[in-house]
Amino acid sequence: MIIRRTLLAATAAFALAGQLAAQELQEIRMGYIADYFGTSIAAVATDQGLWEENGLEADLKVFTNGPIQVQALNAGSLDFAYIGPGALWLPASGQAKVIAPNALGYTDRVISQPGIESMADLTGMKIGVPEGTSGDMLLRLALEEAGMTLDDVEVVPMDPSTVVTAFSSGQIDAAGIWYPFVDVIKQRVPDLNELSSNEDFFPEIAFPSSFIVSDERAEDEDVIRRVNAVIKAANDFRRENPEEAVRITAEFLNVPEAPLLAESQLARLPSSAEYEELTRGGQVENWFGTLADLYTQFGKIEDPLPASEFYLGSFYAD
Numbered sequence: 001m002i003i004r005r006t007l008l009a010a011t012a013a014f015a016l017a018g019q020l021a022a023q024e025l026q027e028i029r030m031g032y033i034a035d036y037f038g039t040s041i042a043a044v045a046t047d048q049g050l051w052e053e054n055g056l057e058a059d060l061k062v063f064t065n066g067p068i069q070v071q072a073l074n075a076g077s078l079d080f081a082y083i084g085p086g087a088l089w090l091p092a093s094g095q096a097k098v099i100a101p102n103a104l105g106y107t108d109r110v111i112s113q114p115g116i117e118s119m120a121d122l123t124g125m126k127i128g129v130p131e132g133t134s135g136d137m138l139l140r141l142a143l144e145e146a147g148m149t150l151d152d153v154e155v156v157p158m159d160p161s162t163v164v165t166a167f168s169s170g171q172i173d174a175a176g177i178w179y180p181f182v183d184v185i186k187q188r189v190p191d192l193n194e195l196s197s198n199e200d201f202f203p204e205i206a207f208p209s210s211f212i213v214s215d216e217r218a219e220d221e222d223v224i225r226r227v228n229a230v231i232k233a234a235n236d237f238r239r240e241n242p243e244e245a246v247r248i249t250a251e252f253l254n255v256p257e258a259p260l261l262a263e264s265q266l267a268r269l270p271s272s273a274e275y276e277e278l279t280r281g282g283q284v285e286n287w288f289g290t291l292a293d294l295y296t297q298f299g300k301i302e303d304p305l306p307a308s309e310f311y312l313g314s315f316y317a318d
Helices: 002-024 036-047 066-075 134-145 160-168 181-188 221-240 242-253 257-264 272-280 283-297 313-317
Strands: 026-033 056-063 080-083 097-105 108-112 126-129 154-157 174-178 193-197 208-213
Touching: 026 036, 026 066, 026 221, 036 056, 036 080, 036 097, 036 208, 036 221, 036 242, 036 257, 056 066, 056 221, 066 080, 066 208, 097 221, 097 272, 097 283, 097 313, 108 134, 108 181, 126 134, 126 160, 134 174, 134 193, 134 283, 160 174, 160 181, 174 181, 181 257, 208 221, 208 283, 221 242, 221 272, 221 313, 242 257, 272 283, 272 313
Parallel strands: 026 056, 026 080, 126 154, 126 174
Antiparallel strands: 080 208, 097 208, 108 174, 108 193
16 A cells, blocks of 8 residues: 555656646747758757757747748747748848858759750740749849849749749749759759859858747847757757758658758758857858848848847857
C-alpha cells in the first residue's frame, strides 16, 4: 500500500512538473517559405527539439513569399518570419526588424525560353516575376547591367507557382525566379537559358536571407534571444549535417529530397560564430545596407533606414 501511494505521488509529481514545464514555454508564431532555405531552420529546430530546449513553443505557418509574411506581422497574426533578400526593402522602410541572417544565397535566376540568349534579347518581351522578392531584385540588377530598365520589357507580376505554369506553357518569355522552381520548370522546358544569377554580382552585392520580428515584439529582448539561439543551433546543424538537414526538411515539407538537395548547394553558409563575428565587424550591416540602397536606386523605397536601425545585431552578436 505504501509502495502504491509512493508510486501515485511520484506519478502526480511528474505530471505536475510536465504541466509546469509546458506552462513555462513562450508561445511564438513564425512564418516560413516552402523551399530549402525558407524551411530548413524551422524543420531542423522542430526535429531536434530546439524550440523546447530554448523555452519556446512554435506555431509554424507556411507562406509563399516574404512580403505576405510582413503583412501578417503588421496585422498581428505573426511574431517572427523568414524573408529572402528581395523582401528586405520592407524592414529597410520601417516595417519589421531583422534579427538574424540565414544564408548567403545564389538560388535566384533570370531564365528565358530557348532561343533567347541574352538580357538584350528580352527587349519588349514578357517577364514573369513575383514582385518584391529576390527574383525581382535579380531581374532589376541584370537589366541594369545590360543597360536596360523595366521600361524596356513587359513585367507581369505573378506568384511563384504561376511563374512555373506560365513559363512552361510559353505564356511568358522569361522569369525572375529561384530554385527549386527553376528545377521544376527545367523538367518541362529542359532547354531554357539561365541569363543571370545572384553569384554574378558577388562579392560586391551579397544576397542574405534573414529572419525578422514584428515591431510589436521587437522590444522583447528575451524572446528574440531565445529565437536567435534556436536559429544559431539549427544553422550549425544544417551546416555540419547537410544531407541530414535535407532529409529533415523534405520530411517536414512532405516533398522529394532531390530538389531540396540541389537547392541546398546554392548558397554560402557561414557558421553562427562567423555570423556573430561578421555582425560585430559591421559586414552584415553592410550587406543589408547595400540591398536597401539598391532598392532606393530601383525606386522601391525613397528613404531607407540605416541598417543599424533595422538589424538588431546586438541581440545576435552578444
